[in-house]
Amino acid sequence: MREANISLRIRKFNISNLDRTMKKIYLILGAFLFTLTAMAQKQMSLEDAVLGRYSYLYPRQISQLQWRNNQSLVYLQTDTIWETGVADQQSHALLTTTDLSKIAQGQQIDFAHIGAFRFHTEDEIIFNNGNQISFFNLNSKQFTGKLETPQDGEASDLSPQARAVAYVKGQNLFIQKDGQDIQVTHETQPGVVCGRYVHRREFGIEKGTFWSPSGKYLAFYRKDESMVKDYPLVDFMTRQAEATPVKYPMAGMTSHQVTIGIYNVEEGTTSYLKTAGPDDHYLTNLSWGPDEKYIYLAELNRDQNQMQLNQYLVAEGKKVKTILEESRSTYVEPQHSLVFSKTNNDQFYYWTRNDGWFHLYLYNTQGELIRQLTKGNWEVTEFYGTDANEKYAYIQATKESPLDRHIYRVNLKNGEMTKLDDQAGTHKANFSPSFNYMTDNWSACANPGQTDLRKTNGKLLRTLSKADNTLADYQLGENKIVNLKAADDSTELYGRMILPTNFDPNKKYPAIVYVYGGPHAQLVNNTWHNDANWWFYYMASKGYLMFTVDSRGSANRGQAFEEVIHRQLGVEETKDQMKGIDYLKSLPYVDQNRIGVHGWSFGGFMTLNLMLRQPETFKVGVAGGPVVDWEMYEVMYGERYMDRPQENPDGYSECNMVNHVSTLQGKLMLIHGVQDDTVVMQHSMKFLRACIQQNKQVDFFAYPTHPHNVRGRDRLHLMDKISQYFFDYL
Template sequence: MRRIIIILFLFVQAFAFAQTKQMSLEDAVYGRYTYLSPKSMSGLQWIDDEHFSFVEDKNIVTESAKTGDQKAVVTLDELNEITGSTFRRVPSHRWISEAKLLFLSSKKHWLIDLNKKEAEYVIELPEKAKNANFSESRQFVAFTQGDDLFITLTDGITKQITNDGGNGIVNGQTVHRNEFGISGGIFNSPKGNFVAFYRKDESMVKDYPLVDFMAREAEYNPVKYPMAGMASHHVTLGIYNIETGKTTFLKTGEPLDHFLTNVAWSPDEKNIYMAELNREQNHMQLNCYNVASGEKVKTLFEESSDTYVEPLYPIQFSKVNPTEFYYLSRHDGWFHVYKYNTDGELVQQITKGEWEVTNMLGFDAKEETLFIEATIDDPLQNNIYKVDVKTGKTERLSTETGVHRGNLSPEATYLIDRWSANEVPGKVDLFSSKGGFERIIFEAENPLEEYQLGENKLVTLKTKDEKYDLHGRLILPVDFDPAKKYPVVVYVYGGPHSQLVTKGWHNQARWWQYYMAAQGYIAFTLDNRGTLNRGRAFETAIHRKLGELETEDQMQGIEYLLSLPYVDTDRIGVHGWSYGGFMTLNLKLKHPDIFKVAVAGGPVVDWSMYEIMYGERYMDMPQENPEGYNNADMSNYVISLDGKLMLIHGVQDETVVMQHSMKFLRECVKQNKQVDFFAYPAHPHNVRGKDRVHLMEKVSQYFFENL
């Protein structure tokens, strides 16, 4: 017994000794994305229904889901020899067949025959090519160069699709500032006979002045920035026929400043389906267009809302019945899967309940079972489920608490589950879709194992009206003593499409919060109304009154902090960036008695100076909602400024333009209010790279010196 006690004592001592390393600022900022980021399986993808591949030790390795047998199919040295390249790591790639891999670099695409260890062909793009989009069916690459669209074929022939780029005309690129789920501007057809592309005319949008101060003589580099309530760009969708070389534009009609999104091809390539949203963003039509003529065939269905409609996902056609498709929509207040036919008739709502489907992973071969990611068990988790299409009955496949992402094999026999949890830095599990858990494929080591970290715990509060739960994360200082009093730094974002508190690794904390905990601060974060994965009512509650309910909810978090005996109630600070900068100003200016110190980065000060697509969705136009815009204008609250406030802004910011900070600073000067300001030359909206350490040192020092 004595020996067991001694062994346990030594183990505890060793564990305590191992966890003595303190989080430095470089660890928190640079290390977060490098040496303190958990290792993962690189290049993980399915080859066929039984085999998957991944990159390990500079080799592409295949593994049998059935037996676990592994085989290295190509090494980095072999790849460099085949392609005549000098890759230092295996480049991006995807399987075309069981023996053929497509490798993609920024300017070349190789199709490699693994059996022969040779390239079947290489498609080489021009030096200035961008937005490359490879067609597997026809084996060409569509890309942009400047503001025009081109394709290059396997024989090396390049064809120019558009000739009108420039002077406000942009082809083949993203539009509507990447809102509405848009991530690209090129849409190759399923059989490779056509290329659909966005054409954006922004000639009517005023040039917004940005200046490059790093040139010998400062250079004027204007951008198009359509502000709320002002002229918006016009978008159309062109269809290029590979055989004829002709382009047909869909006749989407007027008004010209509406939004075109969620582009989807019919399997037979005869039609294009697209969500069309009015500028007010409260009415959406899912429309079908004829590819050959560009004529509108029909409107399949419409969605309207008193707040806004936000189509995010293109329709997915059934592989069993080409006259039916699946659609992910918040039609009933929560993201769920619907089946429609091409006449626009609702066949079935497949999933139901007060929870969100966050991703459709796919179906089995007969489309009798649907595999999804969803928040059924908990809005702080993302789990994997299978759904009986006929009955809607759901069964959870992922077994552990955490945030799970699934990857379904082509015939849905197997499922790969990549996940993390508070104390799990990263795991990859293999499941049989019928038999459940098979085995662990990969398990990451804990890169923070040697660090002494503050206790990280979740808290659940209520909104002021007790209608909703609010989820927060509290990190206590290292060597916490409940008999002492500690200052608090609140980190806030609070905007739509965000969720800062989950049950992923370390409850999704930022390492900077651990750094502050190592310096003797409590770190707190709360997700307020308006944030993600809580349903339409929770998210749209902020409509036309940004900053009001979010601030009210954040103050519920403050009430909780003030109730804790170890919180120094005279030393509370707040920091946030972008929407979080807006929220930082809301909290500091509306509650100066609570927040002693604040650092607002890239803050939205006046929503009338923000861009149309995002700003008008949540606030409507300034002329339609003058009271809401006035109440959300942070310069109107400068009179209440007390204590220490710093604004930080990137000089080249194209998202929240510098004008916001300038307006606020000018008002401070007018009212003789002292405020601190720092600008990051050459940086856009976010300060990245080694300069980010400088940024976070400045933020941290501001709290150290003033809080």
């Protein structure tokens, strides 16, 4: 027994030693395999980050997916329009480029490729190829007409119902219909233009023409900028530099004046709405009534704190009544046109922040609130419409999290909400005409994108398309969301952190803060890679920790979250950004002496705020297209958030970065497009002048042919310039 026990102990000892040996071997082998895998993976190059982001590294799905009718979908793939049924998972070819080109040739229609298309009805397709719009009937397999705008025609706007297209040439508005070009306006006075967007695309304005539902009328903006001083821009690329002035009304200065014309296509006559009030008010969110008898217009005073929704008679241009009003001590910002009821022409859906959050309301045209349809401390971010019987409305919202977007069905009687998707992420819906089915196109941090087919009770039918992970072969730094408290110590903020490639927690790394921080932008979202820019991964591959925080003032968090910046742009945002810095400094692997910052536009302004208000924290900054002095920014945006300079002199002074130049300590570079007509070059010039006067060394680089953003292949040069600045000094 004793010998047996000794033998057993020896065996146990040997096995134990063997286990430890094998563990070491496995660890060494694992580390070796990990190293081999890392070596086999690609590193993100600057070309990949800049040129590949929206080309060869963009996750592709099937193209131009859309509903043909309530039971079938169509999409474009390999020069063929394919059709697939809701119930039938098989796809069949509907039309090919070859077939269409042959048919077009016989009908004297220029048709080389399918290009952009959409279904007007289930049997009629509208093709848009450059300046040619053509109509094709699937039953007859024939082109049934075409509209061709001039090569110098711009801002085209099609009415399929009228078989007409509006376009702008020079100062004037034209319509092409029945093979004829009709000149709608005949302006010759310099500074006047018709049919283009107004108010510098604020208030949700994206275009300048608005067809009535039947196409009988065309409403349009007439913009008179003759009273606005020319702002000098210079084209340096000509033999002799040439002036290319623009109209740029700055905060507190004279603004342009806008009126709204209505062209009767059948009669060939034009009348104008008789809007009242000061000439420099804002006319926004134009909506046609379903019977085309009335036009509805959101009219905002120049101070942007009082809005009236007014009803006008189309025939006379006369104001009928004010339907509702909104006013706030800060600002009112109407952004959405009315959507009229499908069952009652006297009722409409109104999407506004009336209670501090973007929600849906149902009103009648007498101005009576029937009911608030959605409510809560979250925002409706899209209103898709209602079913035919108006039992349900369908929306996209931030109800689960500000980082996510989900699709919901809202019971219009009791407000009960049903979430129609089942995965965290950002979801966008496209509904069948009957609202019985929907496509759900979504992505999330680990999902490059997929499109699911669902019933509108949320039931998943099948996945239609799933994008490939185009970054699968790349070695990337870890990307994660962090939660912070704002400077008020109660509001939750969200940040995104990307760790350096081959991260070692025992090392110290420099950190770069990428910042925007202003209204109408949200940088951190639950989309693929948390909405990161591929340049962040490039910098992470060079050993930098990349960090971004959406501070108070940014989008989709409600009125109170945004308006904390009112009359003091940059102040509270900087405090919130510094809470992010506090978080970075709490991490043992962040080198507190090597923190940099970069941003563009409002982000350029915030870069200056951080460099100048917190000079002991930031070693290096790169400010692109920065606002320096809000008195030199345009009227609509500037006065909304800062009021007029004469009303808020202390605020303008505090937010003027020229007044903080004396605190500059770190390395700072400004970059500006010479043709910038959004944040004009004057901002950088005044800042540079102040630096010279105060003997502060800064660096500056200009892009001679570019406006506010540097695009195209030149962007590779830009990002190389920015990267190298951090390589050299951080």
